[in-house]
Amino acid sequence: MENTNAWLLQLKAQLFALLALLGVLLLFTGLFAYRQMETRQKEMEQGFFCGTESMSSPLSPAAIAGKELFTANCASCHNKNMVDDLTGPALRGVEERWAAYPRQDLYHWIRHSQQMVKANHPRATALWTKWKPTLMNDFSGLTDEQIEQILAYVASR
Numbered sequence: 268m269e270n271t272n273a274w275l276l277q278l279k280a281q282l283f284a285l286l287a288l289l290g291v292l293l294l295f296t297g298l299f300a301y302r303q304m305e306t307r308q309k310e311m312e313q314g315f316f317c318g319t320e321s322m323s324s325p326l327s328p329a330a331i332a333g334k335e336l337f338t339a340n341c342a343s344c345h346n347k348n349m350v351d352d353l354t355g356p357a358l359r360g361v362e363e364r365w366a367a368y369p370r371q372d373l374y375h376w377i378r379h380s381q382q383m384v385k386a387n388h389p390r391a392t393a394l395w396t397k398w399k400p401t402l403m404n405d406f407s408g409l410t411d412e413q414i415e416q417i418l419a420y421v422a423s424r
């Protein structure tokens with residue numbers, strides 16, 4: 268009788284140990300699956316982000332306003348693909364070409380380009396040497412903010 272009791276006790280202990288082991292195992296597989304789901308979700312989010320980026324980068328509000336201004340005022344002479352010359356030069360990279368001068372110089376060029384030529388501004392002189400006698404219109408009505416919007420649009424293309 269005592270033997271069977273001891274044997275039963277041992278069996279119970281073994282069963283208990285087995286159950287505990289199973290429990291721990293379940294816990295780990297659950298945790299692992301959860302972690303995997305999490306990384307998959309992150310990957311999907313990143314993938315989605317990259318996808319929209321490469322399809323068509325969404326324009327910032329400034330660039331959207333700039334697009335309208337560009338289309339209305341500049342597109343007749345500056346190619347809207349920004350890479351091919353038209354009546355005027357392609358504008359891609361224009362900010363870098365003016366980076367050596369104060370930002371105001373670029374604003375001033377867009378408002379009164381010939382004034383800059385007459386004042387012998389180096390960039391203006393280089394442009395005029397290449398493009399004369401084709402004149403760029405004066406856009407004295409454009410504010411700094413509007414010019415920045417146009418430049419944001421140019422840079423976004």
Ligand code: HEC
Binds near residue numbers: 357364394
């Ligand atoms: C009538 C044609 C014409 C229009 C309209 C025009 N441009 Fe121009 N643009 C030119 C020409 C031509 C040049 C080259 C310099 C010159 O001949 O004066 C030029 C040069 C420039 C440059 C210098 C580019 C560089 O590489 O440094 C900028 C910046 C520029 N234009 C911006 C504008 C913006 C912004 C508008 C619209 C608000 C505009 N232009 C509208 C004809 C035009």
